[in-house]
Amino acid sequence: MNILERYKKPTPKFFKTLRNIGIALATAGGAIIAAPISMPAIVVTIATYMTVAGTVATTVSQAVVTNDENTEIDENDDGL
Template sequence: MRNIGIALATAGGAIIAAPISMPAIVVTIATYMTVAGTVATAVSQAVVTDDENTETDENDDGL
């Protein structure tokens, strides 16, 4: 998921920054691609499980 998000953001950014003039619809789609890629990358980075710390503390005293 992270790699797909990075690819979308990169492709969208490259289209937006292209030195040639493009139709407005292409630039609009590239903008949406960049936003979607950025959000997908951020969400995939935030939702990472840590399998090493899945055990519960038996002596949990609430502190």
């Protein structure tokens, strides 16, 4: 499965929520960085980290897909 096919498949509910939180973080951070007023360096630094973290969370969350082919739970699977 290539990346385009992955992005077209459905995303689980938890990762949809995480994706939306990431979008909000990236948007808020970008708005603070682009504000036309001068702010302390620490605020701009935190906004930069917010933007990066939000972008990464959004990208990773969107790449997670549900696997409809293998919906049965293996009782012998220990998760390793």
